[in-house]
Amino acid sequence: MRLQSRNNEFSCHERALSKGPSQSSRFALNPGPGTLNLSWSQRKEFLMRRHICLPLTLALTLTLAAVNGVFAAGEDRNPLNHEIHDPDRPQPPVVDPGPAGPPVPAPSDAVVLFDGSGFDDWEAMDGSEAGWELVDGLMQVVPGAGDIRTKRTFGDIQLHVEFKTYPDSPGSGQSRSNSGVFIGPYEVQVLDSYENETYPDGMNASIYGQYPPLVNASRPPGEWQFYDIVYRAPEFDEDGEVARPARLTVFHNNVLVQDNEELVGPTSHRQRQSYSPHGDVPIRLQDHRDDPIHFRNIWLRELN
Numbered sequence: 001m002r003l004q005s006r007n008n009e010f011s012c013h014e015r016a017l018s019k020g021p022s023q024s025s026r027f028a029l030n031p032g033p034g035t036l037n038l039s040w041s042q043r044k045e046f047l048m049r050r051h052i053c054l055p056l057t058l059a060l061t062l063t064l065a066a067v068n069g070v071f072a073a074g075e076d077r078n079p080l081n082h083e084i085h086d087p088d089r090p091q092p093p094v095v096d097p098g099p100a101g102p103p104v105p106a107p108s109d110a111v112v113l114f115d116g117s118g119f120d121d122w123e124a125m126d127g128s129e130a131g132w133e134l135v136d137g138l139m140q141v142v143p144g145a146g147d148i149r150t151k152r153t154f155g156d157i158q159l160h161v162e163f164k165t166y167p168d169s170p171g172s173g174q175s176r177s178n179s180g181v182f183i184g185p186y187e188v189q190v191l192d193s194y195e196n197e198t199y200p201d202g203m204n205a206s207i208y209g210q211y212p213p214l215v216n217a218s219r220p221p222g223e224w225q226f227y228d229i230v231y232r233a234p235e236f237d238e239d240g241e242v243a244r245p246a247r248l249t250v251f252h253n254n255v256l257v258q259d260n261e262e263l264v265g266p267t268s269h270r271q272r273q274s275y276s277p278h279g280d281v282p283i284r285l286q287d288h289r290d291d292p293i294h295f296r297n298i299w300l301r302e303l304n
């Protein structure tokens, strides 16, 4: 937009940089020799453009940046646009979730899977007795004892799990308090991701090998953290092909980190897996054979 005067032409930018008009009936843009006189209508047009032009340009720029950001985020969220475990995917921004609190009480309709009293609802992966320890009412991973799973199986659920990573871990990257909350073949990663970088699709609260968390809401090692996970089971047609992918929503320490993400198959290490038809599944906790991390207060609500 440009403003015509009798002798000169001024761009929006030039007008924005100039000082405001005088209160005289004739407008002096550059007082002194060469003073520019504008008529009342020209002055009104000048004032309107001066107060609208710059904010409008700024708002348009910000809107375009936001739109570009949404598209970029959409592209970045698609696991199939990335190599699995690509270390160059952006690290999610860090968000302080606030201080840890006491255990979150189970709602009245919850299925309680662990309340500190023992492993009655759990077993080893071969169906034998769970090999983890009960220490002061907490589940403690015994490195090398293997994963444990619930004896019951579930469809759509809302799952609450509390855990704390190990404060004296000698490891780094993927070897720092690695565990995982599996719903059937789908893992929400557990890792000490407090000031410990790894590939983003394998960090704490990632959907392993597929979706980095939207933000890193990890607490320091030794502090209690929790996941609230909504799992929607996949659906398969009569030929065994996936008709509707599995979906996961995850809150990490009350912060949304996975927003109804569609899984591209079971989670896996280094190579992508295809869906295989399945029904209800157990909840599984991972022994990654490194640190003796702890779990407490595990419950779920069945959604179907």
Ligand code: MG
Pocket (backbone or CB within 6 Å): 178, 179, 180, 187, 189, 190, 286, 288
């Ligand atoms: Mg893991």
